[in-house]
Amino acid sequence: MISLFYMSIVNRMRGYVKILAAQGVIMFFVALLQLNEVNVLNLVWILIETIVFKSIVVPYFLFRIIKRNNITREAEPFLPYFASLLITTAIVVVTILLAGAVSDTYLDKMFFVVALSSIFFGLYFIASRRKLLSHVMGYIVIENGVFILSLAVGNEMPLLVNLGVLLDIFASVLILGIFVNKIGDVFKDTDVDNLTELKD
Amino acid sequence: MILYYLALTVICVLTIALFHRKVDVGFMVYLFVGAQLALTVHACANLHETELVYFSYDAIGVILLVVLSIVTIPAIIHSRIYMDRHRTSPSARATYYSSLLLLIMAMSLGYLANHIAMTWVFTEITTLSAAMLVYHHRNKLALEGTWKYIFVCAISVTFIFIGILFLSLSLMHAGSNDLSYANLLNNSANLDVFWLKLAFIFIFTGYTAKMGLFPMFTAGIDAKDKAPSPAGALLAAVLVNLGFIGIFRSYSIVSNTSVGQWSRIFMIAVALITLFVATAYMIKVRNIKRLLAYSGIEQMAIVILGMALGRVGCYAAILHLVMHSFIKSGLFFHLGQLFRVYKSKMIENMGGYFSYNPFGALVLLLGLFCITAIPPSGLFISEFMIFKTMIASGQYWLFAVVALLLTVLIWAFARIIFRIVFIPQETENKIDTPHISPWESATQIVLFLLAIYIGYGTPSILVNLINEAITVIS
Numbered sequence: 020m021i022s023l024f025y026m027s028i029v030n031r032m033r034g035y036v037k038i039l040a041a042q043g044v045i046m047f048f049v050a051l052l053q054l055n056e057v058n059v060l061n062l063v064w065i066l067i068e069t070i071v072f073k074s075i076v077v078p079y080f081l082f083r084i085i086k087r088n089n090i091t092r093e094a095e096p097f098l099p100y101f102a103s104l105l106i107t108t109a110i111v112v113v114t115i116l117l118a119g120a121v122s123d124t125y126l127d128k129m130f131f132v133v134a135l136s137s138i139f140f141g142l143y144f145i146a147s148r149r150k151l152l153s154h155v156m157g158y159i160v161i162e163n164g165v166f167i168l169s170l171a172v173g174n175e176m177p178l179l180v181n182l183g184v185l186l187d188i189f190a191s192v193l194i195l196g197i198f199v200n201k202i203g204d205v206f207k208d209t210d211v212d213n214l215t216e217l218k219d
Numbered sequence: 220m221i222l223y224y225l226a227l228t229v230i231c232v233l234t235i236a237l238f239h240r241k242v243d244v245g246f247m248v249y250l251f252v253g254a255q256l257a258l259t260v261h262a263c264a265n266l267h268e269t270e271l272v273y274f275s276y277d278a279i280g281v282i283l284l285v286v287l288s289i290v291t292i293p294a295i296i297h298s299r300i301y302m303d304r305h306r307t308s309p310s311a312r313a314t315y316y317s318s319l320l321l322l323i324m325a326m327s328l329g330y331l332a333n334h335i336a337m338t339w340v341f342t343e344i345t346t347l348s349a350a351m352l353v354y355h356h357r358n359k360l361a362l363e364g365t366w367k368y369i370f371v372c373a374i375s376v377t378f379i380f381i382g383i384l385f386l387s388l389s390l391m392h393a394g395s396n397d398l399s400y401a402n403l404l405n406n407s408a409n410l411d412v413f414w415l416k417l418a419f420i421f422i423f424t425g426y427t428a429k430m431g432l433f434p435m436f437t438a439g440i441d442a443k444d445k446a447p448s449p450a451g452a453l454l455a456a457v458l459v460n461l462g463f464i465g466i467f468r469s470y471s472i473v474s475n476t477s478v479g480q481w482s483r484i485f486m487i488a489v490a491l492i493t494l495f496v497a498t499a500y501m502i503k504v505r506n507i508k509r510l511l512a513y514s515g516i517e518q519m520a521i522v523i524l525g526m527a528l529g530r531v532g533c534y535a536a537i538l539h540l541v542m543h544s545f546i547k548s549g550l551f552f553h554l555g556q557l558f559r560v561y562k563s564k565m566i567e568n569m570g571g572y573f574s575y576n577p578f579g580a581l582v583l584l585l586g587l588f589c590i591t592a593i594p595p596s597g598l599f600i601s602e603f604m605i606f607k608t609m610i611a612s613g614q615y616w617l618f619a620v621v622a623l624l625l626t627v628l629i630w631a632f633a634r635i636i637f638r639i640v641f642i643p644q645e646t647e648n649k650i651d652t653p654h655i656s657p658w659e660s661a662t663q664i665v666l667f668l669l670a671i672y673i674g675y676g677t678p679s680i681l682v683n684l685i686n687e688a689i690t691v692i693s
Binding site: 121138151154158161162165168169172176178179182183 | 336339340366370373374377380381383384387388391396398413
């Protein structure tokens with residue numbers, strides 16, 4: 020939660036990656052505390068996945084890409100940082116209000132707020148930054164939000180958590196990781212402004 | 220059977236990808252086609268059976284599986300022609316074929332999945348394999364297309380997952396936790412309405428990336444533009460069916476609840492926006508592949524419109540989808556020839572096609588008539604049924620708007636094709652025009668004729684299957 024606020028103001032690429040890693044660690048503990056009704060083997064698998072992929076492998080890949088392409092800071096976001104911070108606050112407030120309106124016995128309100136605000140923040144982050152790498156990170160924030168949401172229903176349907184885990188690995192590491200490697204080689208400064216040739 | 224099919228596909232894909240120097244790639248591909256046909260025959264023979272818990276041969280799945288298998292054969296033939304003409308390197312060839320097979324496998328099993336999570340898993344696999352096909356040319360534009368495709372699809376797949384989570388919340392209110400379609404249908408009366416609405420919005424939006432509807436259609440356009448034309452045919456003609464089946468199955472649940480009417484209005488709105496967008500782009504498009512891609516979006520809008528109009532509309536929508544697959548893939552296969560004549564995809568570089576390749580020009584004209592639903596096209600029948608439903612239910616305004624947009628679309632499409640076929644080229648380059656054997660057009664003609672046949676003399680077995688598929692819609 021706080022990490023989202025931090026992310027909206029930090030402009031160094033490395034800062035983002037550290038936040039993502041920290042989110043991975045938080046997710047590890049949340050999963051440990053929340054999933055007390057699924058069987059042990061399954062729990063271990065989920066926990067290992069979160070710690071290994073979300074907080075080690077993905078940040079490692081991102082670090083490597085940053086290093087190789089010498090990207091140090093976000094060039095210029097479309098909005099100033101202060102506005103960014105305000106928008107993030109607004110997102111969080113709105114989701115809290117939304118969650119208040121949606122009271123449901125099957126859903127922990129806390130999880131709902133965190134998940135929804137991560138998803139919205141991720142979308143906002145993608146829309147407001149220029150670097151492709153920032154887009155990837157925004158996507159990972161969304162994935163984290165979805166993961167939290169799946170944890171909220173995980174006790175009843177562990178299948179969903181497993182699926183989320185499995186395909187988040189698939190999506191985030193394989194596709195985005197490897198692809199940004201290639202994209203970094205072709206587009207030297209990985210900026211969305213370079214991706215406008217394909218249009219009508 | 221599915222287990223064998225899956226195993227064989229994995230073996231084929233891996234051997235082609237890893238050992239393409241040592242094994243005969245062609246042989247492995249034919250082996251896979253054999254497995255695909257065997258699965259199709261097996262599915263037809265074992266209707267209503269369930270295999271491996273998560274797959275069942277239900278009516279709609281089997282219809283689309285048969286369509287896919289029919290389109291697969293010319294796709295392989297044209298891939299081969301494409302590779303030979305472009306002198307593709309063996310490793311690029313291996314990557315192409317292995318991702319092609321993976322894509323076909325994922326689509327087949329995605330159609331047959333009876334569990335919402337399984338459909339989702341195979342949708343994700345199609346994203347991966349389709350991205351490899353889009354990246355075939357390994358240049359900057361292809362990379363841009365691939366990147367956009369992957370990113371939009373990744374987000375859309377996440378949306379579907381959020382939708383599934385909401386659906387599971389909705390299902391918990393009904394006191395159940397089995398997310399198979401059959402169980403969801405059984406419990407549809409007890410689902411929580413609020414979460415169901417949210418779930419439908421998210422799942423629908425997610426699948427629009429695959430099907431090519433309003434919010435997320437952009438990725439598909441770039442992908443179909445950049446992929447080699449035989450692969451583009453698969454993306455445009457049968458991958459959209461996977462998006463359709465995802466929407467169809469979740470709509471079948473929603474339509475049985477109290478939010479059914481709401482979901483129909485939602486779908487009509489999406490269809491209208493999509494039609495409008497397709498019209499706007501088709502008027503100014505300059506690239507023939509993108510023209511076909513936008514035409515696909517238009518057809519999908521009509522399908523969704525039909526689906527939103529109750530059972531008769533739904534029947535017409537499925538019929539439309541089947542015929543669209545044949546016609547659109549035929550047109551995409553033909554692009555290979557067109558490209559060899561003009562060495563360009565830009566419409567301004569084309570013209571006088573009739574004098575370069577008379578037989579191909581006739582095929583292209585037939586394709587034009589088929590895709591714009593001018594009789595004798597089979598699409599005419601299904602569109603006519605959809606229009607009839609609209610008038611019968613008193614939605615005159617809807618009818619007027621759709622008819623107007625379709626008229627503009629037909630004009631835009633026909634203008635471009637007539638220009639290519641008849642108007643002489645501005646810059647002459649007759650010297651190096653290759654000779655193209657009429658046999659290469661044979662598959663296109665077969666596909667077009669098949670679509671016409673299905674439209675006018677719909678085989679009774681297909682009628683029964685479609686009728687069975689729409690019993691779940693209310």
